[in-house]
Amino acid sequence: MPGQAPPAVSAGPRRAALLTPGAGLYSARVAWRHSLRFRLALTYSALSLALLALITLGMVTLLLSRMEQQFEARLNDRAATLAEAFSNTGGGLGRTASGTGTYTMLIDPQGQVTIASPALRDYVDTPYPFGKLRRVPIQDTSVRTATRDVGNFGTLWVGLPEDDLIAARQSALAALLLGLVVAPLALLLTGWWVGRRALAGLEHAANLADHLDPTRSLAALPLPPQEDEVHRLLAALNRLLVRIESQQAREKQLLGQIVHELGAPLTVLKATLQSAEARTGDPEVARAALVADELTFTTQDLMQLARGQLELKLAWHYIPAGTLRGRLDRLVPGTTFTGEWNTGILCDPDRLTQAVRNLLANARRAAGPDGTVTLNLHETAEQLTFTVHDSGPGLPSELGGQIFEPFVSGSGSSGLGLSVARQIARMHGGDLTGTTHPQGGALFTLTVPGAALGDEDDDLHDL
Structure with missing residues (x-):
């Protein structure tokens, strides 16, 4: 219909019109190296890994130190018990007092092995072979040693296998290495998921802002329910949009007033030049009439720009x-x-x-x-x-x-x-x-x- 106004646009459809069909895939098109979510997850993972490595290393070091102390205490306790039993009874090496898995030898003042537990009987009546070594291999087993003075009998040598201690140390180190390998991936995935949840509102608002139509009224960006930093940022953007829209309205109003003031004189000038051209046929007047036409269409363009597309009627x-x-x-x-x-x-x-x-x-x-x-x-x-x-x-x-x-x-x-x-x-x-x-x-x-x-x-x- 002539002069028919365009249909009114409700707030809901207008906001829906702000998004293009591919806007939902906008975040998927963002390269990972440009993703704030990825950088946050990577930073979180690196810091967490460093902290986890320090804490785990400290705990493993403390655990191994305690195990070392317990082993030394056990070895010294065995040595003291055997020394006391030998001093009081004058014999009994290799009996119940030695305990399971304990190696013992008695070394006389001349350095000869006089008595030994069954596993060390090959050393009896031979010089003591280990000198001042604290760790010695016996039957493919690392044995830690301790000595005690037993008076006139000489020196009591006691050895305790380190198999359990070595196995525990290896298990602790293997667990530490496994944790350092698995933890980065787990932390990165966790950080990505947390970042996705935390920045979901900001991502949605960015998609909306990216597809705002400047020819329409600037719609407000939705605010998240939680009043955090994202809420403050989006609220500040909304206030900026309000100021921009207000400034645009003032500029359009001023432009419309200027065009309106120019329109009437140009119309009179155009009619006068056309009339003069018809009477005289002067080519200079004809060129002036064309210039008046040019100015008239320029003012129409400016008026259309000032009104905006939605306000125009066909x-x-x-x-x-x-x-x-x-x-x-x-x-x-x-x-x-x-x-x-x-x-x-x-x-x-x-x-x-x-x-x-x-x-x-x-x-x-x-x-x-x-x-x-x-x-x-x-x-x-x-x-x-x-x-x-x-x-x-x-x-x-x-x-x-x-x-x-x-x-x-x-x-x-x-x-x-x-x-x-x-x-x-x-x-x-x-x-x-x-x-x-x-x-x-x-x-x-x-x-x-x-x-x-x-x-x-x-x-x-x-x-």
Whole structure:
């Protein structure tokens, strides 16, 4: 319908519109080396591993020290018991007092072994073989020794196998090494899971912020229930968004006021110059009239930017394509028209004229007065395609997709024409793209849906 306002957008759908279909996979696309969650998990794992290694090493060292002390105490107790029994009884080596697994020898004052336990009988009546060694191998077993003076009988030698102590030491060291190997992986996985849970709210808010639509009202980022550092950060971002939205509103209001003040004088000037051109036919007046047209369309672009897309309304009409061609031929003289101009177009004639005229004006500036600008119209059952090709240098490669952003220009213009043209095309349900033609020059393609795509009853009602 002509003048029909766009449907109201509720807060819920608007927030849902902030996310693209692939936004849920945003975190999966973040490289692990750039992930805060991974860095936190890695730092947590490294610190925990270092702390765990120090604590475990201290505990193992303490445990081995206690085991060493207990072994020495046991050896000394055995030696003292046997020495006391031998001194009191004068014999009994190898009997019950020696204990299971204990080796004993009696060494006379001349250094000869006089008595020995059964496992050491080969040393009897031979010089004492071990000297001052504290550890000696006996039957492939490491034996720790102690000696006691037994008076006139000489010296009592007692040995206790270290098999249990060595096995315990090896088990403790193996457990320590296993812990140092397994702990990093377990800590890293735990840190990743904890970081994922702790930063879930921040990640969701980052996804929302990444897809905020600046042409719409800036939605507030959701706050987590727990008032922690993430809550404070998101609250600060929300306050910043409020300030940005307020500043944007003031800028749009000021821009609208400036455009409104310029509109009336430009309209009078344009009408006066057109009237003077019709009376005199002066080429200088004709050029001035074209400049007035240029300024008029620039103010329209500024007004559209100030209002924003959601506030614009399309007045739908079904017009012959030849009518649009006549408007464009007058606004941008020297354009070559090709294609199928005998069709009809369902559009807002003023807005579509503004969009295509912006493309032609940019093309004329790029091609220069001696260059060529061609506008081709192609019709299919689904859409109408306007193709603008000029003989200029083509699109600046350094700008890329930024060529459609407001106030970005590669031809010395205001930088609003392409942005407004794409906005108008998308409001019609189409789009605008640009590239450099293989044979040189810029090539812009503007599409709008064909009239056959709409509901026939609605189209007739609009007409």
